[in-house]
Amino acid sequence: MNGPEIHIAFAPELGLFVPHGRRGPATKVVTDGSSTLGHVVESLGVPLTEVGTLVVDGRAAAPSHVPAAGESIEVRPVERPQQVPGAPLRFLLDVHLGTLARRLRLLGVDAAYESTDIGDPALAARSAAEQRVMLSRDRGLLRRRELWAGAFVYSTRPEEQLRDVLHRFAPVLRPWTRCTACNGQLRDATKEEVSDQLEHGTRRSYDVFARCGACGRAYWKGAHHEQLEAIVERALTEFPGRTRGLSSGRRHDPGDRS
Structure with missing residues (x-):
């Protein structure tokens, strides 16, 4: 020039x-x-x-x-916490951020996720159509003008990624209320309603269940509950005052169905 x-x-x-x-x-x-x-x-x-x-x-x-x-x-x-005007705060994550997506969902944050590489134009179009903040480490994707909004994920470590997103956007946390598989809303379910998804040992050992209203996946307090509980408790400790509508009775394990 x-x-x-x-x-x-x-x-x-x-x-x-x-x-x-x-x-x-x-x-x-x-x-x-x-x-x-x-x-x-x-x-x-x-x-x-x-x-x-x-x-x-x-x-x-x-x-x-x-x-x-x-x-x-x-x-x-960008100043933190960052304000995203015009729509409820929700996210879209690219194919490389599956663990971050599941952890956001574990905390009740609306986090859509593409498990396959659909390409930058399609991701940007979805961000705009659904008014979602695009989370990615792809700088080229974040430069696309059609994005609704976007943010670079600075770390490659899921725990640091989660902390950064929570610090930057200050989303409301509703732990144990979303399906970690599809992002749908969980609701309480009886053992009879989910019996077709239960092994004999699970049916005998557990009585409290939830089911996703979107994909039908069943949840209960499984073997990995302590690990997931630690993720939730760490987030609630580091970012106090963020919860809304948290039910103490809803403690199903979205990471373990076996």
Whole structure:
């Protein structure tokens, strides 16, 4: 490019996306004179889903702003907790985030998940159609304009991924109320209603059950309950005051049906 020169500085929180040579103090960038500030920021590696306020010569500016020669630009990270206007908070996760999806569902968070790779255009279209926040580690996907909203998942470790999403978006937590298999709502069920899914030992040993209203899957407090209980208790301890409508009686184990 051979156009206006600007100076741009990225917040340290965005360092993961920025080449080493552009981290720290403001660096010089030559623009083409017609591209928007949002395009310039993304061309330097930072998805706009991770950008909060854009400050141009001390004043907030929109991503549609076209930089002029000599402007000093500060790129700040998204403020937390992040507000997503216009729809109930719900998520869509790509094929690589299955464990995170199941843990969000365990906490009662609406988390749709694609278990197969349907491609970026289809994911972005679903995000827009269902007004879901797209969670992904795919920067290209997060740059798609048709997304309703999106967020980069910074860690590869499920426990850190969960903590980051809960910290960033502050969703209401309703543990033990969603099917971890399909995201449907759980309801209490009698042993007779789910008997066709029970082995003899389970039928003899357990009396409290739930069933998914969408896929019909049965749940009970199974062998892995303590492990799942630890995930739930850790989230409730780290993020107090987030629960709503939690029933102490609904303690079925969404991770173990055997």
